[in-house]
Amino acid sequence: xxxxxxxxxxxxxxxxxxxxxxxxxxxxxxxxxxxxxxxxxxxxxxxxxxxxxxxxxxxxxxxxxxxxxxxxxxxxxxxxxxxxxxxxxxxxxxxxxxxxxxxxxxxxxxxxxxxxxxxxxxxxxxxxxxxxxxxxxxxxxxxxxxxxxxxxxxxxxxxxxxxxxxxxxxxxxxxxxxxxxxxxxxxxxxxxxxxxxxxxxxxxxxxxxxxxxxxxxxxxxxxxxxxxxxxxxxxxxxxxxxxxxxxxxxxxxxxxxxxxxxxxxxxxxxxxxxxxxxxxxxxxxxxxxxxxxxxxxxxxxxxxxxxxxxxxxxxxxxxxxxxxxxxxxxxxxxxxxxxxxx
Amino acid sequence: xxxxxxxxxxxxxxxxxxxxxxxxxxxxxxxxxxxxxxxxxxxxxxxxxxxxxxxxxxxxxxxxxxxxxxxxxxxxxxxxxxxxxxxxxxxxxxxxxxxxxxxxxxxxxxxxxxxxxxxxxxxxxxxxxxxxxxxxxxxxxxxxxxxxxxxxxxxxxxxxxxxxxxxxxxxxxxxxxxxxxxxxxxxxxxxxxxxxxxxxxxxxxxxxxxxxxxxxxxxxxxxxxxxxxxxxxxxxxxxxxxxxxxxxxxxxxxxxxxxxxxxxxxxxxxxxxxxxxxxxxxxxxxxxxxxxxxxxxxxxxxxxxxxxxxxxxxxxxxxxxxxxxxxxxxxxxxxxxxxxxxxxxxxxxxxxxxxxxxxxxxxxxxxxxxxxxxxxxxxxxxxxxxxxxxxxxxxxxxxxxxxxxxxxxxxxxxxxxxxxxxxxxxxxxxxxxxxxxxxxxxxxxxxxxxxxxxxxxxxxxxxxxxxxxxxxxxxxxxxxxxxxxxxxxxxxxxxxxxxxxx
Numbered sequence: 133x134x135x136x137x138x139x140x141x142x143x144x145x146x147x148x149x150x151x152x153x154x155x156x157x158x159x160x161x162x163x164x165x166x167x168x169x170x171x172x173x174x175x176x177x178x179x180x181x182x183x184x185x186x187x188x189x190x191x192x193x194x195x196x197x198x199x200x201x202x203x204x205x206x207x208x209x210x211x212x213x214x215x216x217x218x219x220x221x222x223x224x225x226x227x228x229x230x231x232x233x234x235x236x237x238x239x240x241x242x243x244x245x246x247x248x249x250x251x252x253x254x255x256x257x258x259x260x261x262x263x264x265x266x267x268x269x270x271x272x273x274x275x276x277x278x279x280x281x282x283x284x285x286x287x288x289x290x291x292x293x294x295x296x297x298x299x300x301x302x303x304x305x306x307x308x309x310x311x312x313x314x315x316x317x318x319x320x321x322x323x324x325x326x327x328x329x330x331x332x333x334x335x336x337x338x339x340x341x342x343x344x345x346x347x348x349x350x351x352x353x354x355x356x357x358x359x360x361x362x363x364x365x366x367x368x369x370x371x372x373x374x375x376x377x378x379x380x381x382x383x384x385x386x387x388x389x390x391x392x393x394x395x396x397x398x399x400x401x402x403x404x405x406x407x408x409x410x411x412x413x414x415x416x417x418x419x420x421x422x423x424x425x426x427x428x429x430x431x432x433x434x435x436x437x438x439x440x441x442x443x444x445x446x447x448x449x450x451x452x453x454x455x456x457x458x459x460x461x462x463x464x465x466x467x468x469x470x471x472x473x474x
Numbered sequence: 475x476x477x478x479x480x481x482x483x484x485x486x487x488x489x490x491x492x493x494x495x496x497x498x499x500x501x502x503x504x505x506x507x508x509x510x511x512x513x514x515x516x517x518x519x520x521x522x523x524x525x526x527x528x529x530x531x532x533x534x535x536x537x538x539x540x541x542x543x544x545x546x547x548x549x550x551x552x553x554x555x556x557x558x559x560x561x562x563x564x565x566x567x568x569x570x571x572x573x574x575x576x577x578x579x580x581x582x583x584x585x586x587x588x589x590x591x592x593x594x595x596x597x598x599x600x601x602x603x604x605x606x607x608x609x610x611x612x613x614x615x616x617x618x619x620x621x622x623x624x625x626x627x628x629x630x631x632x633x634x635x636x637x638x639x640x641x642x643x644x645x646x647x648x649x650x651x652x653x654x655x656x657x658x659x660x661x662x663x664x665x666x667x668x669x670x671x672x673x674x675x676x677x678x679x680x681x682x683x684x685x686x687x688x689x690x691x692x693x694x695x696x697x698x699x700x701x702x703x704x705x706x707x708x709x710x711x712x713x714x715x716x717x718x719x720x721x722x723x724x725x726x727x728x729x730x731x732x733x734x735x736x737x738x739x740x741x742x743x744x745x746x747x748x749x750x751x752x753x754x755x756x757x758x759x760x761x762x763x764x765x766x767x768x769x770x771x772x773x774x775x776x777x778x779x780x781x782x783x784x785x786x787x788x789x790x791x792x793x794x795x796x797x798x799x800x801x802x803x804x805x806x807x808x809x810x811x812x813x814x815x816x817x818x819x820x821x822x823x824x825x826x827x828x829x830x831x832x833x834x835x836x837x838x839x840x841x842x843x844x845x846x847x848x849x850x851x852x853x854x855x856x857x858x859x860x861x862x863x864x865x866x867x868x869x870x871x872x873x874x875x876x877x878x879x880x881x882x883x884x885x886x887x888x889x890x891x892x893x894x895x896x897x898x899x900x901x902x903x904x905x906x907x908x909x910x911x912x913x914x915x916x917x918x919x920x921x922x923x924x925x926x927x928x929x930x931x932x933x934x935x936x937x938x939x940x941x942x943x944x945x946x947x948x949x950x951x952x953x954x955x956x957x958x959x960x961x962x963x964x965x966x967x968x969x970x971x972x973x974x975x976x
Contacts, residue, residue, distance in 0.1 A: 214884050215884070219677030300934055302932055
């Protein structure tokens with residue numbers, strides 16, 4: 133696995149910086165920032181707009197709402213959310229790039245923007261063509277089965293059962309070309325020798341329904357998105373795709389526990405402003421969004437979504453590092469997978 | 475008995491609190507208004523209200539959304555009937571016959587049928603929901619996977635090919651055109667861009683709402699404008715003559731059939747009321763002895779569509795409450811309301827918050843009943859909009875349709891799509907193609923392509939896999955029989971006639 137070796141270098145910093153379980157709860161990352169900041173030349177003198185490249189009901193829509201409310205609570209400046217879903221975030225990003233760089237329009241986006249740039253460098257680079265204000269959610273993935281499943285009960289028995297199915301076992305995920313899910317599944321299947329058919333569901337409800345109804349054998353997802361199924365005992369995780377399991381999932385084997393040696397990929401969501409925005413405005417927006425991250429309402433939201441199990445916060449520089457490392461990591465993987473990297 | 479007692483308990487909680495009553499009626503009126511005004515929808519209202527629900531109790535917040543859902547689905551029927559502008563995609567089939575009824579001076583009958591059938595469909599599905607939420611939800615997700623949903627879509631398309639077109643070929647070509655439009659954008663499995671000609675905005679695909687507005691509202695304005703210019707225009711007669719109970723009783727089979735279809739579509743996660751309305755309408759056409767009169771102002775078309783889409787509302791709450799699986803955009807927003815109150819819809823809701831569940835059930839039941847009362851009052855008022863002369867009404871409709879198209883995703887391309895569809899619709903209608911078929915192909919095509927790809931992955935790319943899934947197989951066979959019957963009807967029957975004539 134040469135791929136693994138090349139990834140270790142680029143991803144080690146990410147892994148080390150990310151795995152600081154519990155710190156967000158004890159003392160919030162931006163507690164040190166001043167409680168107020170003077171508006172530069174009166175900016176903003178009207179409401180801000182936030183372009184969200186996904187629908188209002190999904191993970192992005194919800195985090196955009198939580199952050200917008202926290203910023204408004206803190207600054208008394210309203211934020212109008214403008215959802216432009218479609219094309220896996222392409223439409224919203226394209227629309228955003230056409231807005232003036234005056235600081236009045238901010239963007240919410242997820243790691244898809246980084247993987248899209250990794251595959252096609254003509255797509256905007258979130259670390260260079262945009263200025264990250266804050267990364268407010270970083271999470272890991274897990275593999276889930278039905279709690280009442282009787283064909284397998286944990287990771288070893290699952291692997292054994294999948295191998296016996298000769299490629300006919302199925303797992304639900306969002307398996308778009310080059311997606312975090314597909315790349316991670318490639319790591320897992322390469323390392324275990326499993327053959328498993330990935331079934332792509334772009335919406336959460338049919339994806340979770342497919343596992344609950346026994347249409348598929350397993351599910352690849354992030355814990356915050358299936359929390360209700362975990363709390364109700366319908367699903368149970370059998371593998372945490374992290375080097376070391378966080379405390380909340382101490383009884384679920386991690387990659388190290390099951391002998392899988394690859395650097396995990398993360399799902400992350402953050403807020404951006406266009407490069408070229410006047411510096412004083414950027415500073416005010418950085419303060420507002422980073423400080424809002426520690427607002428009680430936002431922290432409560434993150435906690436409800438299992439987003440405090442690993443450190444979710446990155447400031448501008450931290451976000452740039454995260455994005456840059458992620459792009460490098462994806463690019464290496466894509467080349468290894470034989471995808472055309474432009 | 476326990477169910478009845480719980481229902482009474484929910485009703486007492488709902489109406490025993492003045493704030494609850496206020497929110498209930500606010501939701502009823504708000505849902506109807508936002509559903510009825512083109513350019514906004516019940517989703518707009520829900521999005522506006524979502525942050526405020528944090529300040530309400532969980533019971534009030536979730537009840538409010540449930541009520542908006544029931545009345546909002548009905549509200550869109552009014553503009554579909556009066557102006558050929560469906561308030562929401564699930565009201566599109568209502569326009570197929572509702573608008574010709576308006577042109578024919580029978581707007582009151584159409585609106586009355588929509589009011590009564592929405593109330594009947596919604597109320598009955600609500601009662602079923604109260605009795606059987608948990609077992610039905612479990613059955614639906616076990617029995618219906620992607621292969622079954624694809625087979626259902628295939629069956630729907632097979633039936634739809636005969637709706638509204640002059641000939642067999644034009645019917646199928648209309649459906650195929652819709653399917654072709656549906657493949658623009660990212661493919662649903664690999665995320666590969668198709669037919670977007672390097673235009674990033676087209677990567678999101680052609681949205682069906684601007685397409686519906688173009689094909690229905692804009693093309694209709696062109697048609698009427700042409701009539702006005704040539705002196706053939708005749709203003710629709712104002713009518714508040716609602717259908718009698720006896721008239722509706724004649725269509726009891728259509729109502730029952732649509733309740734079953736609507737309920738069935740509603741419980742499938744991610745499917746919802748739109749497929750329900752189209753399937754309800756299609757089946758009405760298929761079982762009718764007088765198929766050719768559909769699309770020309772047949773009240774049964776309105777009845778079937780409106781019963782089915784409201785029947786889907788109660789059913790959509792089943793996977794949401796029992797499993798935490800939203801059926802559509804509004805039920806997905808309801809998840810947000812639950813979360814604002816530190817709750818998650820799903821099996822635990824029945825254990826942890828049974829009172830809340832029964833307040834919601836009671837509220838939905840009474841919201842559907844209130845459609846009858848408030849709906850009639852609203853309809854009596856709103857049909858008067860037909861008094862507005864065409865030269866003032868047409869620009870207003872165009873403006874509203876434009877706003878509505880833009881509001882869907884905030885993209886100018888959707889407005890362009892609407893006008894292109896309007897022009898295309900104008901010419902297609904003149905030449906006997908079915909714009910309904912195109913819209914149906916577009917809506918079902920998106921669902922069908924995705925579920926077909928998923929089904930193939932699940933069946934390991936072997937078509938024979940369908941043989942092991944009885945429901946999917948049954949629906950596919952029904953679809954093929956329908957196609958066979960329409961081929962026979964279009965060619966061989968005609969040959970017989972020609973031979974006998976010879």
